[in-house]
Amino acid sequence: MARGARTPSGPPTLADVAERAGVSRQTVSNAVNNPDLLRADTLARVQAAIADLGYLPNRAARNLRTRTSHLIGLRIQPAQEGTANATMDRFVHSLVETSREAGYHVLLFTGDPTDPLAGYDDLLRSTAVDAFVVTDTYLGNPQAMWLDQRRAPFVAFGRPWQQPGATHAWVDVDGAAGVALATDHLLDKGHRRVAWIGWRKDSAIGEDRRSGWTRAMHLRDLPTTGLASRVEDTVTSGRSAAGVLLDEAAPTAFVCASDTLAMGVLHALAERGLRAGDDVAVVGFDDSQVAQVVRPGLSSVRQPLEQVAVEIVATLEGLLAHPAVPQAQGVLLTPTLEVRDTSGPVRG
Amino acid sequence: MARGARTPSGPPTLADVAERAGVSRQTVSNAVNNPDLLRADTLARVQAAIADLGYLPNRAARNLRTRTSHLIGLRIQPAQEGTANATMDRFVHSLVETSREAGYHVLLFTGDPTDPLAGYDDLLRSTAVDAFVVTDTYLGNPQAMWLDQRRAPFVAFGRPWQQPGATHAWVDVDGAAGVALATDHLLDKGHRRVAWIGWRKDSAIGEDRRSGWTRAMHLRDLPTTGLASRVEDTVTSGRSAAGVLLDEAAPTAFVCASDTLAMGVLHALAERGLRAGDDVAVVGFDDSQVAQVVRPGLSSVRQPLEQVAVEIVATLEGLLAHPAVPQAQGVLLTPTLEVRDTSGPVRG
């Protein structure tokens, strides 16, 4: 059947535009992808036809031909209820926004939480996505190694802590710097006994953040012994840890590896009739909604997730370019500190 | 060029499998899509070849041929900072999970917040997605009407409040029932003066939720006059509204249209030295992370978002089936109540 005599079924195609503009299909393709190749008047005629028809290239056909999908795969985990952790929400939005500007959409997938590789393989083999953004590198990061082996383009949000020899591109936030920022802020306020509540030792991110605290303390010749605690990332753990530290080390301020832990500290203070901000200062990490709406307002380290997304997409574009543009292997961004009520000046 | 002599560039294709199994390409296609058509031994041979090669059908080719993408478009808004609203996070994950089980992936896009249609059009015209899930129906819902006109398959999360004549499929949570649940819970605890803090009158969702409160109160012959306030959805608005109500109407309990407003109430109580849960009860709406980690724990109405996702995907499958399966136009799900400290029994 001749394409010219088609019934108006489905969106217009290249052929429709070509016929209407009185040019060949290839010329229409060029008008869309390489406008410079056309003479001005031809271009105008084709563009008019495109506008008239409301033509947009069919994605599947273009994908098949160019062997790209302009899709970026992102695996998401269920939101952790009962915690204040909600980094993903902000990051996902930033990534979607930035990707759009670069001509990409974000394809979400989940996977068996026990199998970090689930989902990646199928998408890769079926050429459903051009690249991945890998976020859950804290699990030990087998995805990164695995994707690297398959030569799958990807950028990690998070450093390859466990694989010192890894060569893949990554973008991360300098947790140590963030915690140092928080600690310095407290020290500047006059605090001397600043405690740390962080995660268990097997968390590389936790240890990194912790190092920001020890560094800041030691730079002012302040001791850290007996002032630190390593616990699970739950509110109740934070509460107990704070209780023990208050009893045994009498800190006047707490820096925490997460807002979840910081909330635990606030609970412990309230139980003892201590006023957060006035009696004891507290700083959390992630600038969660909880930090923003709780009373008193929780000071917190904020990750520049918008900027992370920008760096990730820029890296991705380099990776996917032909020929691939050499990338800086890693980009480390510095967080900021949101000061709220819980780190007001010490009373008196 | 004969496909048989290909260099091992890129993933295996149908032709590769066919050659290895000694059958035609069509037979491989049938083995994948209509296994029943093959003789048992042929099927086994083909499946072995598929497994050996790690073959998975190329998405773009399949999409082009079948005119489907097995992608569901979802437009996301930026997380509202400074509020406790985080329904999206949980919903998105549920939707991705449920979609996967139905063979779909979720494609995320954003749009100009001032133009609710931005993004939809391009995806539709380029046949990038098979259907949409429309969530932000509270804005007045032009997307629904618009998509309906274009005969684009979609399901709305949220009723067509503004368009009584709308015929599209939707899934929603019965906010009135949720608030009635909360109010009854408080009345059962012995409260009689239960106040309502909700959104401005132009919010249909807000008015619906409010109706659950008036209904529950009136069912027990309790007055509502002077006990209600309609404000913006911010913590400070909730705080002021609670202050005014406490001064003028002396309620012993508050039901709020959101956790954000409920947090405002908690602030107001704390400022007055009143203890939430003991002196005055408070129930929020959304069961946000804030409700879960704040102290005292905030009782809250929880939307069954997992179930919403299941219903939406089921409806979508019906819509996309050939021939389309007739759908119930709307599905209304009932929320549950998470009881925490702020709605403990009245003291004494």
Place this chain on the structure above:
DNA sequence: ATGAAAGCGCTAACAC
């Protein structure tokens, strides 16, 4: 039950 032919809509390569 299996194979051959055609074509989805697009773009890369080349001819004019």
Place this chain on the structure above:
DNA sequence: GTGTTAGCGCTTTCAT
């Protein structure tokens, strides 16, 4: 600068 040819990998139709 524009048109022609071919083919991406798959599935639908029809023949065997």
